[in-house]
Amino acid sequence: xxxxxxxxxxxxxxxxxxxxxxxxxxxxxxxxxxxxxxxxxxxxxxxxxxxxxxxxxxxxxxxxxxxxxxxxxxxxxxxxxxxxxxxxxxxxxxxxxxxxxxxxxxxxxxxxxxxxxxxxxxxxxxxxxxxxxxxxxxxxxxxxxxxxxxxxxxxxxxxxxxxxxxxxxxxxxxxxxxxxxxxxxxxxxxxxxxxxxxxxxxxxxxxxxxxxxxxxxxxxxxxxxxxxxxxxxxxxxxxxxxxxxxxxxxxxxxxxxx
Amino acid sequence: xxxxxxxxxxxxxxxxxxxxxxxxxxxxxxxxxxxxxxxxxxxxxxxxxxxxxxxxxxxxxxxxxxxxxxxxxxxxxxxxxxxxxxxxxxxxxxxxxxxxxxxxxxxxxxxxxxxxxxxxxxxxxxxxxxxxxxxxxxxxxxxxxxxxxxxxxxxxxxxxxxxxxxxxxxxxxxxxxxxxxxxxxxxxxxxxxxxxxxxxxxxxxxxxxxxxxxxxxxxxxxxxxxxxxxxxxxxxxxxxxxxxxxxxxxxxxxxxxxxxxxxxxxxxxxxxxxxxxxxxxxxxxxxxxxxxxxxxxxxxx
Ligand SMILES: Cc1cc2nc3c(=O)[nH]c(=O)nc-3n(C[C@H](O)[C@H](O)[C@H](O)COP(=O)(O)OP(=O)(O)OC[C@H]3O[C@@H](n4cnc5c(N)ncnc54)[C@H](O)[C@@H]3O)c2cc1C
Ligand SMILES: Cc1cc2nc3c(=O)[nH]c(=O)nc-3n(C[C@H](O)[C@H](O)[C@H](O)COP(=O)(O)O)c2cc1C
Ligand code: FES
Numbered sequence: 060x061x062x063x064x065x066x067x068x069x070x071x072x073x074x075x076x077x078x079x080x081x082x083x084x085x086x087x088x089x090x091x092x093x094x095x096x097x098x099x100x101x102x103x104x105x106x107x108x109x110x111x112x113x114x115x116x117x118x119x120x121x122x123x124x125x126x127x128x129x130x131x132x133x134x135x136x137x138x139x140x141x142x143x144x145x146x147x148x149x150x151x152x153x154x155x156x157x158x159x160x161x162x163x164x165x166x167x168x169x170x171x172x173x174x175x176x177x178x179x180x181x182x183x184x185x186x187x188x189x190x191x192x193x194x195x196x197x198x199x200x201x202x203x204x205x206x207x208x209x210x211x212x213x214x215x216x217x218x219x220x221x222x223x224x225x226x227x228x229x230x231x232x233x234x235x236x237x238x239x240x241x242x243x244x245x246x247x248x249x250x251x252x253x254x255x256x257x258x259x260x261x262x263x264x265x266x267x268x269x270x271x272x273x274x275x276x277x278x279x280x281x282x283x284x285x286x287x288x289x290x291x292x293x294x295x296x297x298x299x300x301x302x303x304x305x306x307x308x309x310x311x312x313x314x315x316x317x
Numbered sequence: 318x319x320x321x322x323x324x325x326x327x328x329x330x331x332x333x334x335x336x337x338x339x340x341x342x343x344x345x346x347x348x349x350x351x352x353x354x355x356x357x358x359x360x361x362x363x364x365x366x367x368x369x370x371x372x373x374x375x376x377x378x379x380x381x382x383x384x385x386x387x388x389x390x391x392x393x394x395x396x397x398x399x400x401x402x403x404x405x406x407x408x409x410x411x412x413x414x415x416x417x418x419x420x421x422x423x424x425x426x427x428x429x430x431x432x433x434x435x436x437x438x439x440x441x442x443x444x445x446x447x448x449x450x451x452x453x454x455x456x457x458x459x460x461x462x463x464x465x466x467x468x469x470x471x472x473x474x475x476x477x478x479x480x481x482x483x484x485x486x487x488x489x490x491x492x493x494x495x496x497x498x499x500x501x502x503x504x505x506x507x508x509x510x511x512x513x514x515x516x517x518x519x520x521x522x523x524x525x526x527x528x529x530x531x532x533x534x535x536x537x538x539x540x541x542x543x544x545x546x547x548x549x550x551x552x553x554x555x556x557x558x559x560x561x562x563x564x565x566x567x568x569x570x571x572x573x574x575x576x577x578x579x580x581x582x583x584x585x586x587x588x589x590x591x592x593x594x595x596x597x598x599x600x601x602x603x604x605x606x607x608x609x610x611x612x613x614x615x616x617x618x
Contacts, residue, residue, distance in 0.1 A: 060348050062588045100586065105381040105534035105562065109585060151349070151588070278374045280385070281585045283349070285341030287361070287390040288376040298369035299390070 060154055060283065063088050067146045068124055070139075075203040077174070078140060079116065081126040082148050091115040091125055092157030093182035094274055094308040098282045100149040101138040110151065111135045112279050114251070114307070116177030116209070117184065125152075128177040128206065154282055155307045158182050158249055158272050160189075165247035165270065167193030168239060170231045170260055172252025176206060178274055179251050183214040193249070194238060198231025198256070232259040239267065248272065250311070261311035271311040277302040291315075318602050319609050322356070322577045324554050325477035325502025327439055329411055329577060331356040332610060333567065333595045336558050336581035337415035337441060337481075338362065338387065342401045343408050349588040353409035354595060359441050359579060360401070362417035365426045367393035372525040377514055382535030382560075383582060384512050386524045389417050389446065394430055402434060411438035413479065417446050421456075421466050425473060432474040439477030442470060444492075445485070445508040445530075457483045460495035467499025479556060482506040482547070484536075489543050490550035497551045505556035505579065506547055507540045533582040536560045541573055545617075548574025562590065564597020571598065571613040 068081040091097070098110035113127040131137055142148070158178075161167045167186055171179035176197055183195040195216045199205050202225035205218055218226030219234045227234055231252070239246045248271035250260040257273045264271030280288035282303045290299035291306070292315040300306065300313070322329040334357035340346060343358050352358070370390025377384050392400055405412045414437050416427045428440055444457025444466075457463060457480075467480055480496035482489055484507040493504050509530025514523045522528075540559025548555045557575030561567050562583040570578045583590045607613055 062349050107378060108381060108383060108533055108582075109376075109378050278376045280376050280383070280582075281339070281341075281345070283341075283345045285345035285361075286339060286376075286385070286585065287370055287387050288385060290370065290373060290375065290390075292373075 060151060061088055063150050063152060065148050065150065067142045067144055067148050069144060070142045073128065073206040073209050076131045077128060077204065077206055078131070079126055079128050079206075079209055080139065080142065081124050082150070084118065084120075084123050084125045086123065089153055090120060091118045091153035093185050094157035094178050095153040095155050096307060097127065097150045097152035097154060098279065101135045107135040107138070109280065110282060112154075112282060114178040114274065115153065115181055117181050128174070128180070128209065130174045151282060155303055156305070158274075158308050161186075161191050161193075161247045162270060164245060165191070166242065166244035167191060167249060168235050168246045169193050169195045169249045170235050170252070170256070171195065171197045172231050172256040173199060173204065175250070175252030175256070175274065177251075179249065180209060180211070182249060183216075184211055187211070187213045196231045196235050196238070198234070198252070201225070230256070230259070232256060232263055235260075236263055245269070248311075250274070257311070258316045261314070261316060264311055272308055273311045273314065274307045275302050275309055275314070276307070279303055318599070318607070320598065320602065322554070322610055324439065324479065324576070326475055327411070327477040329356045331595060332571065332577040332598065333591060334359060334413070334556070334577060334579040335584055335591065336579040337443065339581040339584045342404060343412070344404050346584070346588070350591060355410040355591060356577060356595075357411045357413050357438065357579075358408065359413045359415050361391055362389045362415045362443055363391055363394060363397045363427050363431075364389055364417050365394050365423050367391065367396055374523065374525075377523045377529070379512065379514060379531065380535060382531050382533035384514060384524060384529035384531055385509070386526045386529035388526070394427055398431075402436065406436040408436065412436060413439045413441050413477075415441045415443050415481070417443040419446055421469060424466060424470055428470055428473045432476070437476065439479060439502075440470070440474065441479045441481050441505060442467075443481050443508065445481070445483040455483055455485065457492060458486050460491045463492050464495040464499040467496050467501050471500035477502045479503045479505050481508055482543070483508045484539060484543055485511050490546050493547040493551050497553050501553060503554040503556055503576070504547060504551065505558060506543045507536070507559045510536055510539060532559070534560045534562055537566055541569055544570055544575050545573040548614075561594065562586070564594045564601070567594045567598055568601050568613075571610065572617050574614055574617075576610050
């Protein structure tokens with residue numbers, strides 16, 4: 060984890076309300092892993108106050124660049140859309156724990172819902188360079204939310220929409236279930252997206268008796284483990300775990316889903 | 318120039334501390350910040366029993382501030398001893414243990430059991446917690462109770478004893494005077510202000526506990542006025558906090574009568590804030606030829 064004041068390289072729209080921001084990555088800074096995140100400051104002043112967390116969507120040491128994909132939602136993300144190349148970019152990174160490698164013999168099934176696509180694209184590209192490439196399934200509400208320009212040729216990708224306006228019709232978890240059945244593989248699930256989708260993914264993992272990993276979200280204060288603000292409920296001795304420290308990637312079986 | 322701060326039987330190397338609940342126990346920030354320049358590290362609250370904390374969300378941003386409802390989440394006394402004390406022994410700055418509970422016995426128990434630990438510089442007693450005896454009213458709202466509790470805790474340890482005041486009272490100076498008569502070595506103020514945000518789409522409060530504690534830039538003028546008034550009501554040192562995000566804010570607190578300050582929410586935003594504030598205070602002292610902290614108090618009546 061480091062405090063890095065870097066520069067924006069590129070900030071471009073990739074789907075409706077979705078943007079990809081690439082930043083220069085100093086050679087001294089630790090390399091981000093898929094699943095890890097950064098927090099960034101949008102302004103020097105007191106509004107918006109808190110740093111905002113975003114998952115890495117890519118990292119290339121050779122290009123000295125890292126990227127995030129973000130959705131314009133409120134004040135901070137709207138300000139982010141105005142960032143231009145060479146604007147200073149104040150981040151804490153890399154934070155949290157990334158996704159583990161798949162267990163041997165398991166087929167990685169990567170399931171992304173909406174804004175959860177960033178870390179899944181990153182992980183899919185990583186796995187594509189290994190002997191155990193995965194299938195990436197990206198689900199969105201409708202066609203205009205699919206980030207076609209950032210998709211990689213080297214990754215086997217399935218697109219789906221809730222309304223059937225592009226790709227296959229259905230939720231990403233339903234499509235994953237179909238794919239797994241068709242392939243007849245022993246899967247390992249990786250998920251990032253809205254809470255309901257993660258819960259559905261966990262249920263699928265239980266059904267298939269497959270390992271599964273989820274990237275959780277929670278409103279953050281410090282993002283370094285100090286404030287106890289970002290917790291989610293977990294099974295076991297401790298009632299809560301911090302998303303910024305113990306997560307954001309959790310074994311889905313440790314999470315209390317109700 | 319000597320900017321060290323004397324509080325009771327102890328001395329802090331410089332006036333810039335980091336506030337309870339915003340800096341963990343130090344280890345969380347050691348990769349980002351040189352801890353040796355910290356004047357005092359006020360730990361997350363320690364209660365006798367472990368507390369899991371409140372339901373989520375626990376944090377929500379407000380205009381130039383944030384509301385938190387952490388619920389004093391901590392490992393309890395036993396957990397603190399095994400998991401945190403060994404780390405505090407290696408800390409290159411003074412550690413002040415923030416003590417909390419829901420009744421007098423809780424506070425006494427924490428201080429009694431930790432009193433022998435050399436790595437603890439002193440105590441900051443968080444009186445803003447809901448009081449079981451009075452059915453939820455914060456312990457720190459009744460001068461008589463504050464005086465009794467302070468004198469009880471005073472007897473348990475000779476380390477510096479700082480009573481942390483809540484601003485959620487009619488007259489904060491009455492509470493400060495009660496702490497002084499009870500034998501406190503200093504008071505710190507302010508803790509968070511009670512606040513609330515309602516989600517008008519969901520038609521319910523955003524925080525499950527409905528209200529939370531407001532901190533950050535929005536509360537700076539409130540903290541400053543509290544310190545100004547308290548510093549004129551007591552003769553013991555006052556530690557000022559609330560809304561400090563830059564050196565100018567900290568200097569305002571010192572001018573208002575504070576002997577030391579703490580940085581809270583700003584730690585989340587700018588990991589270099591502590592260094593900037595300390596440097597700024599030093600530069601101000603040079604500019605105005607101030608030799609020590611009490612010299613800051615000569616300007617404002
Ligand atoms: C570990 C993690 C990874 C994330 N990765 C991505 C990502 O890759 N792409 C993406 O678009 N979004 C991501 N988010 C969500 C993103 O942080 C929020 O959308 C953003 O903070 C909204 O800020 P805003 O000011 O625009 O909106 P606001 O109006 O402030 O809030 C919109 C929503 O964002 C959430 N939010 C606000 N502040 C915070 C905060 N300090 N911490 C966490 N959530 C907050 C709130 O739940 C709120 O409902 C991630 C969140 C977490 C915790
Ligand atoms: C997330 C969070 C947790 C806190 N926890 C504690 C605590 O455990 N004990 C305590 O006395 N004060 C606690 N506080 C209050 C701060 O120490 C401080 O009094 C308050 O935030 C005002 O300062 P600031 O505006 O600089 O943050 C907490 C504040 C925040 C934001
Ligand atoms: S955001 Fe502070 S502990 Fe995770």
